[in-house]
Amino acid sequence: MVDQALGHTIGKRPGGSVAPNMADYDQARARFSWAAAREELAGLPGGGVNIAHEAVDRHLGGPLAGTPALRLLGKRGDVRELTYAQLGQETDRFANVLRVLGVRRGERVFVLAGRIPELYVAALGTLKHGSVFSPLFSAFGPEPIEQRLRLGDARVLVTTPALYSRKVAQLRDRLPELAHVLLVGDEQEIAGIPGVEDFRGLMRSVDDSCEIAATAAEDVALLHFTSGTTGMPKGAVHVHEAAVAHRATGRIVLDLHERDVFWCTADPGWVTGTSYGIIAPLTLGVTSIVDEAEFDADRWYRILQDERVTVWYTAPTALRMLMRIGAEVAREYDLSALRFIASVGEPLNPEVVEWGREAFGMPVHDNWWQTETGGIMIANYRSMDVRPGSMGRPLPGIEAAVARRDANGRAVLRGDGSLELVESPEEQGELVLRPGWPSMFRGYLGEQARYQRCFAGGWYLTGDLVRRDADGYFWFVGRGDDVIKSAGHLIGPFEVESALLAHPAVAEAGVIGKPDPVAGEVVKAFVALKPGHEPDEELRRELLGFARQRLGAAVAPREIEIVSSVPRNRSGKIMRRLLKARELGLPEGDISTLEGGS
Ligand code: ATP
Ligand code: MG
Numbered sequence: 001m002v003d004q005a006l007g008h009t010i011g012k013r014p015g016g017s018v019a020p021n022m023a024d025y026d027q028a029r030a031r032f033s034w035a036a037a038r039e040e041l042a043g044l045p046g047g048g049v050n051i052a053h054e055a056v057d058r059h060l061g062g063p064l065a066g067t068p069a070l071r072l073l074g075k076r077g078d079v080r081e082l083t084y085a086q087l088g089q090e091t092d093r094f095a096n097v098l099r100v101l102g103v104r105r106g107e108r109v110f111v112l113a114g115r116i117p118e119l120y121v122a123a124l125g126t127l128k129h130g131s132v133f134s135p136l137f138s139a140f141g142p143e144p145i146e147q148r149l150r151l152g153d154a155r156v157l158v159t160t161p162a163l164y165s166r167k168v169a170q171l172r173d174r175l176p177e178l179a180h181v182l183l184v185g186d187e188q189e190i191a192g193i194p195g196v197e198d199f200r201g202l203m204r205s206v207d208d209s210c211e212i213a214a215t216a217a218e219d220v221a222l223l224h225f226t227s228g229t230t231g232m233p234k235g236a237v238h239v240h241e242a243a244v245a246h247r248a249t250g251r252i253v254l255d256l257h258e259r260d261v262f263w264c265t266a267d268p269g270w271v272t273g274t275s276y277g278i279i280a281p282l283t284l285g286v287t288s289i290v291d292e293a294e295f296d297a298d299r300w301y302r303i304l305q306d307e308r309v310t311v312w313y314t315a316p317t318a319l320r321m322l323m324r325i326g327a328e329v330a331r332e333y334d335l336s337a338l339r340f341i342a343s344v345g346e347p348l349n350p351e352v353v354e355w356g357r358e359a360f361g362m363p364v365h366d367n368w369w370q371t372e373t374g375g376i377m378i379a380n381y382r383s384m385d386v387r388p389g390s391m392g393r394p395l396p397g398i399e400a401a402v403a404r405r406d407a408n409g410r411a412v413l414r415g416d417g418s419l420e421l422v423e424s425p426e427e428q429g430e431l432v433l434r435p436g437w438p439s440m441f442r443g444y445l446g447e448q449a450r451y452q453r454c455f456a457g458g459w460y461l462t463g464d465l466v467r468r469d470a471d472g473y474f475w476f477v478g479r480g481d482d483v484i485k486s487a488g489h490l491i492g493p494f495e496v497e498s499a500l501l502a503h504p505a506v507a508e509a510g511v512i513g514k515p516d517p518v519a520g521e522v523v524k525a526f527v528a529l530k531p532g533h534e535p536d537e538e539l540r541r542e543l544l545g546f547a548r549q550r551l552g553a554a555v556a557p558r559e560i561e562i563v564s565s566v567p568r569n570r571s572g573k574i575m576r577r578l579l580k581a582r583e584l585g586l587p588e589g590d591i592s593t594l595e596g597g598s
Helices: 027-033 034-039 049-053 084-100 117-129 142-151 161-174 187-191 201-203 239-253 269-285 298-308 316-325 327-331 351-359 448-452 493-503 537-551 576-584
Strands: 002-004 069-073 079-083 108-112 132-136 152-160 180-183 219-224 235-240 263-265 287-291 311-314 340-343 365-368 401-403 428-432 459-468 474-479 485-486 489-491 506-516 520-529 559-563
Touching: 034 340, 049 117, 049 239, 069 117, 069 142, 069 263, 079 084, 079 117, 079 493, 084 117, 084 201, 108 117, 108 161, 117 132, 117 269, 132 269, 132 327, 142 152, 152 161, 161 180, 180 201, 187 201, 187 235, 219 263, 219 269, 219 506, 235 239, 235 493, 239 269, 239 401, 239 474, 239 485, 263 269, 287 298, 298 311, 298 316, 298 327, 316 327, 316 351, 316 506, 327 351, 340 351, 351 493, 474 489, 489 493, 493 506, 493 520, 493 537, 506 576, 537 559
Parallel strands: 069 287, 108 132, 108 152, 132 219, 152 180, 263 287, 263 311, 311 340, 340 365, 520 559
Antiparallel strands: 002 079, 069 079, 219 235, 401 428, 428 459, 459 474, 485 489, 506 520
């Protein structure tokens, strides 16, 4: 790897003159086929598919070999750059390390680390070797780490001396299957720790070229744990074929062009940070920015400016935090390279879309997907008008519909076994997708029955409630579990949160249903304020009135509580189930993914 001072080696920015990859949605939808998208892959020389081949090796013989694949911005200002050629060698080395250690194909390699170069090398090297990559968020405490390593039958763990000593060493006795722990760090320090091996020493001891494993399309490649927003995280299993969807969505939704400078701010501990923080951009010959540090408004603007980021993929909470400090701040930076901004993970409030226009001169494009879908399914596209507050329209190749739910929240099946779908626009129901796209999960690890319950009448049930307007745009209503039933109305917390967010004093809002003897449930909102606002009774009343005026008495919160912050998990999602448990004095349940938690 080459250490470099902060500076620019990246070619001319594509700029605003770049034509969108998808010029016309309806036309693209009519013409699209997954078989044709599959043809876009290089494929392994001997047949079969390997994600790492698509991400790295396919570029090595051509003009992209010398292009930076990853620019890794260290916490302390150090920058490391890996060209596609260098990434090819490093990932070959790691595949060889696994071979030397006797790891077998299909066995699980976990990484527990911050966004350091070795994380990326280990991810892709694991795939080259034919074993299964599973990322863990470095902020996890020992319990969630143990839970996931155990569930995933971890064979190898790559981590750092500090994380190992603080979180893993104490678990070793209970993890007999974990044969190898490779530490990235100081050689001397590692030598003094029993039961571990030196990552860098091993990398030096092997060859920098290997024969990539002849993986088949259906071979397991990735194990991703869900965010744990609604309960205990589930382990979603993905296969090498997923690369078809990663590449297609990178092109169609994120509008990635060769040599773009792309920044996906998600940590690979979450599926976004792997599908779009590692795989998709590399399959398209893009330079990916990786920032090791956590969110900091000034640092983020500086990265967008100095790296001349062209496409930026981030999350609503980050955008809301930037919004909190004002659009003027954004305008102090030269963000002229930026061509496209996308957001995922949570509903994107219409205010944030509009704020994007003000701060960056372009709207933020919301898109929707899940760990289970492996890639983006519904999106606002560059060539299509954004409807603020809407998730957009289904990806070409994806059939999405709205299923009617019964009083227990289950999709309604007709006598012939088919699903009862909602046809009239504006009526809400569960978002369902027709299975068969390449990045679809192939199972929940160790939970076959639960996996099967996700399907009914030939559809995949997402668990999210939506409505579809007359033009086919989907609007997020809420997670099935979060929806509030109040005096006969079904209320999505997002709608109420967005209304509160429109008030100038409100920075964050989380809304739950609180049991009520008369109404069944009443709406309660927890609100965090922007700096400079006093959390007094007068403001609380003002907010109640403000919400009632916007939403009407049936939907507006009956209660508002001003809090210092709203609990979120590490992928930035509001944890409403935790707000509810606390409100009702119930057990908090699994909080392994809570930010600031473990
Ligand atoms: P768990 O399944 O463990 O409760 P999770 O569902 O939050 O956690 P993820 O797979 O990371 O785990 O998140 C997917 C979910 O995030 C979606 O089902 C949806 O509820 C929400 N989501 C993602 N993107 C959007 C979006 N653009 N708009 C609204 N909701 C979104
Ligand atoms: Mg989920």
